Amino acid sequence: MPHPLVQTLLSEIQQLNLSQQAELYQSLVPWLTQMETWSQQPATIQQVREARFAEGLQCPRCNSGEVKRNGKFKDKRGIVKQRYLCKGCGRTFTDLTKTPIAYSKKQPLWGKMARCMIEGMSVRKTAAKLGISVPTAFFWRHKMLAALRSLDKPTLAGVVEADETYFRYSLKGTRRLRELAGRDPRKRGEPATKRGLSREQVCVIVARDRHTLTVAEVGGRGVPNVQILKRVLEPVMNRESILCTDGASSYKRFCVDIGVAHYSVNSKRANGSIYHINNVNNWHGRLKDWMVRFKGVATKYLNNYLMWFTFLEKTSKLSPVLASKQMLTDACSVLKSELLPLAQPLMVA
Numbered sequence: 001m002p003h004p005l006v007q008t009l010l011s012e013i014q015q016l017n018l019s020q021q022a023e024l025y026q027s028l029v030p031w032l033t034q035m036e037t038w039s040q041q042p043a044t045i046q047q048v049r050e051a052r053f054a055e056g057l058q059c060p061r062c063n064s065g066e067v068k069r070n071g072k073f074k075d076k077r078g079i080v081k082q083r084y085l086c087k088g089c090g091r092t093f094t095d096l097t098k099t100p101i102a103y104s105k106k107q108p109l110w111g112k113m114a115r116c117m118i119e120g121m122s123v124r125k126t127a128a129k130l131g132i133s134v135p136t137a138f139f140w141r142h143k144m145l146a147a148l149r150s151l152d153k154p155t156l157a158g159v160v161e162a163d164e165t166y167f168r169y170s171l172k173g174t175r176r177l178r179e180l181a182g183r184d185p186r187k188r189g190e191p192a193t194k195r196g197l198s199r200e201q202v203c204v205i206v207a208r209d210r211h212t213l214t215v216a217e218v219g220g221r222g223v224p225n226v227q228i229l230k231r232v233l234e235p236v237m238n239r240e241s242i243l244c245t246d247g248a249s250s251y252k253r254f255c256v257d258i259g260v261a262h263y264s265v266n267s268k269r270a271n272g273s274i275y276h277i278n279n280v281n282n283w284h285g286r287l288k289d290w291m292v293r294f295k296g297v298a299t300k301y302l303n304n305y306l307m308w309f310t311f312l313e314k315t316s317k318l319s320p321v322l323a324s325k326q327m328l329t330d331a332c333s334v335l336k337s338e339l340l341p342l343a344q345p346l347m348v349a
């Protein structure tokens, strides 16, 4: 028998109409998911194993499916692991062989690491939560994100909106700042010295289709030209799609060059048209709001933060437990040999 107060609430909820119920549900979801506590194991090696070998056991070295379990063993730190033997190449492997975390000394902590990242936790808080150093937490963060970036990008289809947004070019954390930029470190919040879209600004190109698949990537310094658009957008565009952008001529040229239909959104557009760039601009807004917490990020890590936010948006309807599980299994589905570099410096021209 529920508590009388709960009973009252339930009977009142039944008096709400459908849209009121939906409203109530929306406001309860974040609150309810908070109740999933840290005691619930976030993501485990067991889950990584199941995701990695979802199609059956396969050798990460030679891809042979002729694999058998070959006993358990204790690693140097006393953690019990399953060993597999491949008949194809005659070598053994474990659940994490060739994954980005294969040689991490603290493998069991990576599930919690993913959870901290789903919560958008600072490196300092993450380090305290996991009992690791701040530099290790920072390294792990970027390793996880580099792994997610190494996965295949989605293909955008149908009506696709694209627009760029800008972040200040930053050499944050660089020890050779004077040598690279010929100036002293800037104080936080100090404005760029040139007004408008100078080369002190880095453009981030965001494209989003109506199925909410989203690609966000650093273009370069200043306004993107056709070459930059091709590098970022060409690999992710379905040729049957329609690209909606603002009136910038580089987008028009880009669409002609790759043979995609283009719709330039001008200020006179009829209200209610399906061809607009509101969704991508709203995405920019959410990204900017979320990025505030980092108080400026080094440009060489910007692609990682874009990946992070894209992942959070993609998994926003999942509970933190499920989202962190997906983050870890996604990251571990990348082979170490395919891992992109953790940092991507822009050419200083």
Ligand SMILES: [Zn+2]
Residues within 6 Å of the ligand: 059, 060, 061, 062, 063, 064, 086, 087, 088, 089, 090, 091
């Ligand atoms: Zn093999």
